[in-house]
Amino acid sequence: MEQIAADLRLLDPLGISQYDTKGFFDEMFMGPGNARAGVEFLVEKLASMPPGELQRRQGSADHELLNMGITFNVYGHSAGTEKVWPFDLIPRVILESEWLYVERGLKQRIRALNMFIDDMYHDQKIIRDGIMPEYMIQSSKGYLKQIQGMNPQRGIWCHITGTDLVRGGDGQIYVLEDNLRCPSGVSYVIENREVMKRTFPQLFEGRNILPVETYPEQLLKMLQYIAPPAANEPTVVVLSPGIHNSAYFEHCFLAQQMGVELVQGSDLIVKDGYVHMRTTRGLKRVDVVYRRIDDDFLDPECLRPDSTLGVKGLMGVYRTGKVALVNAPGTGVADDKAVYAFVPKMIKYYLGEDMILPNVETFMCADETERSYVLQHMAELVIKPANESGGYGILIGPNATKDQLEKYRELILSNPRNYVAQPMVALSTVPTLCGDKLEGRHVDLRPYILFGEDIYIVPGGLTRVALVKGSIVVNSSQGGGSKDTWVLRSEADSR
Numbered sequence: 001m002e003q004i005a006a007d008l009r010l011l012d013p014l015g016i017s018q019y020d021t022k023g024f025f026d027e028m029f030m031g032p033g034n035a036r037a038g039v040e041f042l043v044e045k046l047a048s049m050p051p052g053e054l055q056r057r058q059g060s061a062d063h064e065l066l067n068m069g070i071t072f073n074v075y076g077h078s079a080g081t082e083k084v085w086p087f088d089l090i091p092r093v094i095l096e097s098e099w100l101y102v103e104r105g106l107k108q109r110i111r112a113l114n115m116f117i118d119d120m121y122h123d124q125k126i127i128r129d130g131i132m133p134e135y136m137i138q139s140s141k142g143y144l145k146q147i148q149g150m151n152p153q154r155g156i157w158c159h160i161t162g163t164d165l166v167r168g169g170d171g172q173i174y175v176l177e178d179n180l181r182c183p184s185g186v187s188y189v190i191e192n193r194e195v196m197k198r199t200f201p202q203l204f205e206g207r208n209i210l211p212v213e214t215y216p217e218q219l220l221k222m223l224q225y226i227a228p229p230a231a232n233e234p235t236v237v238v239l240s241p242g243i244h245n246s247a248y249f250e251h252c253f254l255a256q257q258m259g260v261e262l263v264q265g266s267d268l269i270v271k272d273g274y275v276h277m278r279t280t281r282g283l284k285r286v287d288v289v290y291r292r293i294d295d296d297f298l299d300p301e302c303l304r305p306d307s308t309l310g311v312k313g314l315m316g317v318y319r320t321g322k323v324a325l326v327n328a329p330g331t332g333v334a335d336d337k338a339v340y341a342f343v344p345k346m347i348k349y350y351l352g353e354d355m356i357l358p359n360v361e362t363f364m365c366a367d368e369t370e371r372s373y374v375l376q377h378m379a380e381l382v383i384k385p386a387n388e389s390g391g392y393g394i395l396i397g398p399n400a401t402k403d404q405l406e407k408y409r410e411l412i413l414s415n416p417r418n419y420v421a422q423p424m425v426a427l428s429t430v431p432t433l434c435g436d437k438l439e440g441r442h443v444d445l446r447p448y449i450l451f452g453e454d455i456y457i458v459p460g461g462l463t464r465v466a467l468v469k470g471s472i473v474v475n476s477s478q479g480g481g482s483k484d485t486w487v488l489r490s491e492a493d494s495r
Helices: 002-011 040-047 053-068 096-120 134-138 186-199 215-225 248-258 314-319 339-351 368-376 402-414
Strands: 029-031 071-073 082-084 087-095 160-167 173-179 236-239 261-263 268-271 274-279 282-286 288-291 324-326 381-385 419-423 429-434 437-446 448-451 455-457 462-466 480-489
Touching: 040 087, 053 082, 053 087, 053 186, 053 429, 087 096, 087 186, 087 429, 087 437, 096 160, 096 173, 096 339, 096 448, 096 455, 096 480, 134 339, 173 339, 186 215, 186 248, 186 462, 186 480, 215 236, 215 248, 215 288, 215 324, 215 448, 236 248, 248 261, 268 282, 268 314, 274 314, 314 324, 368 402, 402 419, 429 462
Parallel strands: 087 480, 236 261, 236 288, 288 324
Antiparallel strands: 071 082, 160 173, 160 437, 160 448, 268 274, 274 282, 381 419, 429 437, 437 462, 448 455, 462 480
């Protein structure tokens, strides 16, 4: 019997014929050894590999990541702040026909969100018409009263958005949340593709996979487009809080790829009504600031007075239209997880259209009826604070202890506006290398959307994978990793 088992392992070293979807929607398999349409080539390639080959290539990929310095920071991590980016070599494949549907839905959503933000800082018609309650905005941590009545260049507020998508057990793609303040992770999309090409080039042979490498070019094009009209050759900078920020690698990467300066607040100064950058040749005027610091820290003069990360007087220059800030201050009003619940109504109100990509059902604890339901069903729901990110502060009801449930009950009752709840989505899975075989791990997807002269969306985006067995938390700060995401054009489309 032992010899038979050994022979079977030689014939199927990764256990593809025994791959168990465990009842979840799997992105690659419909059942053991049964590949989904369009990805058969990938399954055949994996199945034909000799024992240990995929593991060796995974080791090479990890080594490449280390040599390339692709890292992220984890605040409070006991082993130090900097970690090598966790990456799994088996790509996640999306067929172009499905991607086009996702693109349409995301473009619709971002147009409505931009109109909503503009409305919030002007007439607030959606509130006056009774579509959204006033308290939802007045109590939002992302709403900045200081910029009421301001108009960003070309009327664009949310220049860069990372929208988190999940696929449920029914196969439907849902929007889980929107990230419109300082969305991070796009550098890993580009670097994941580069590592794949270096360590597993054979997978790309004969395949028409939409490129992701043009993102920095598209980003720079957008930044230059929204520059003040008087700037003929706009000077763009990336404003970073510094080396200890969790996304500092990305700040450096994007600045280098665009060929612009990476600066910190101390490198900039307001003089004569403009923003200037200190250089070895003196001051140089800055037209566009791609800021990677939160609203509160932008300007100690009119926002958080103890901020050492921002630039004194920056908001005054912004108000006169002599500098563009990306994303525009105040976009966090649409980043609120309670406001998220109203996006279907926003799309109908501002665009007169039905939503293409549905939201996950969301219960707002600020509503007495919905709060009562949440409190009665806490053990079945995922409870989220309205303004946290990175997976922090989330309670997964089915996995929670009685003490944890009681703690969140008290938190909800003490501040119901700050909490929402959603059914636990049975996130789809993707085969992931676990030891010497493939096992399904839960994933989400974060496409990146640029809103400039046109709306550009990176084909695919960042697939985040919960590397811990059974976990649905995909954030890198919570033990997650990532995969290269392929938008695959069919042979018929290629012709």
